[in-house]
Amino acid sequence: MIENMPEHFIETYFEPTLNEILNKLEYDFQNNFEKYKLEFIENFKEFCNIVKEEFPNLEIAYISYNLMLTNILNHKYKYNIYVYDSNWYLGIQKDIKILEYDVTFIYKYFEEMWLKLLKERKGYIFKINDTDVNNLMIMIIDKFHYYVVSLMRNSIVELTETKEFINLNKYNEINIHTGKFYDEFDIVYIGKKEKNIIKIKKEINKSEKYINRDLMNLEIINIDFNVYDLRGTDFRNSRIIDVNLEYKMLTGAKFKNCEIINTSFKSSFLSEVNFENANLSGNNLTSIYIYKGKNNSLLDIGFLEANFKNTNLTNVDFTGSILENIDFTESILNNTIFDSCKLTNCKFTKKQLELIKLTEEQKKQIKIKR
Numbered sequence: 001m002i003e004n005m006p007e008h009f010i011e012t013y014f015e016p017t018l019n020e021i022l023n024k025l026e027y028d029f030q031n032n033f034e035k036y037k038l039e040f041i042e043n044f045k046e047f048c049n050i051v052k053e054e055f056p057n058l059e060i061a062y063i064s065y066n067l068m069l070t071n072i073l074n075h076k077y078k079y080n081i082y083v084y085d086s087n088w089y090l091g092i093q094k095d096i097k098i099l100e101y102d103v104t105f106i107y108k109y110f111e112e113m114w115l116k117l118l119k120e121r122k123g124y125i126f127k128i129n130d131t132d133v134n135n136l137m138i139m140i141i142d143k144f145h146y147y148v149v150s151l152m153r154n155s156i157v158e159l160t161e162t163k164e165f166i167n168l169n170k171y172n173e174i175n176i177h178t179g180k181f182y183d184e185f186d187i188v189y190i191g192k193k194e195k196n197i198i199k200i201k202k203e204i205n206k207s208e209k210y211i212n213r214d215l216m217n218l219e220i221i222n223i224d225f226n227v228y229d230l231r232g233t234d235f236r237n238s239r240i241i242d243v244n245l246e247y248k249m250l251t252g253a254k255f256k257n258c259e260i261i262n263t264s265f266k267s268s269f270l271s272e273v274n275f276e277n278a279n280l281s282g283n284n285l286t287s288i289y290i291y292k293g294k295n296n297s298l299l300d301i302g303f304l305e306a307n308f309k310n311t312n313l314t315n316v317d318f319t320g321s322i323l324e325n326i327d328f329t330e331s332i333l334n335n336t337i338f339d340s341c342k343l344t345n346c347k348f349t350k351k352q353l354e355l356i357k358l359t360e361e362q363k364k365q366i367k368i369k370r
Helices: 007-054 069-073 104-123 130-139 142-153 156-160 197-206 360-365
Strands: 060-067 078-084 096-102 170-180 185-192 219-221 239-241 259-261 347-349 367-369
Touching (some): 007 096, 007 104, 007 142, 060 069, 060 142, 069 130, 104 130, 142 170, 156 185
Parallel strands (some): 060 170, 219 239, 239 259, 347 367
Antiparallel strands (some): 060 078, 078 096, 170 185
């Protein structure tokens, strides 16, 4: 598609406008994420209440947030929310639409770019028409959709802890996903009522990826995770003992309320990780990577902030780690080792600084909360 467009239009208008718009969206998303998260959760709670009232006997297996291209082409920026039983598309009751989720706060930037390109294409009479511009915009829609995916995935801890979600009539396994209608989709959450640790071990050893899986409320003891990619995996409320989590992709993994003992995260990538209320005391976190925002030009969307709220980091060794934009002010720091760490924009309290050793260079990198 893009190769059939005049090169001058692509280089002069399309590419610079796309970069400008995505930078504006990234800034907005990073600075207003908490607001957008609360709005998303409120919409989901409304969805739950409607389902419970209108379909009390439906065992929910799939919740689908669908990007409808017909809506987009009509400049309507709302995802349709459908619910399904375990038969999914093959069920007797197919495509039960419950509600819409308004994502104008993201797609307003898409709209801004679209209108600008429609205006600029008028300088290319007989070379570009409105349909060409429309097709060009549909081609890049995933760049905006990824922000919806990120919002949903980074809201799932709070969302699944609401009484509305807990009280839903759920099938043994429930999936929440988002994407184009009847097309490939992005998994947001997979939750299971019943889990078998022996079966899970076998799955892990066979898999190359173990993404967004449910490992909640388990005793995970002496497991060597041979699989490298554990992005978004949900370990909440589990006891993790003698586990090798070195050199893993753990972006967005959820360790809230976990008891973690004699476990190594050495050289793992942990951006967007959630360690809220976790006990990490004495564990090895050397040479880990935690970024916020876009740390390189290859990322479609920047990382959100990692969560270390009320995390016990007593005797944790972070030696050689790259830690950016982490708020440690509510963490428990006692003999925590930050030797040779990069601590760009990390936040500490004055009292915490009395309990840890930082170099003068590190002290210039951090922010002190008074």
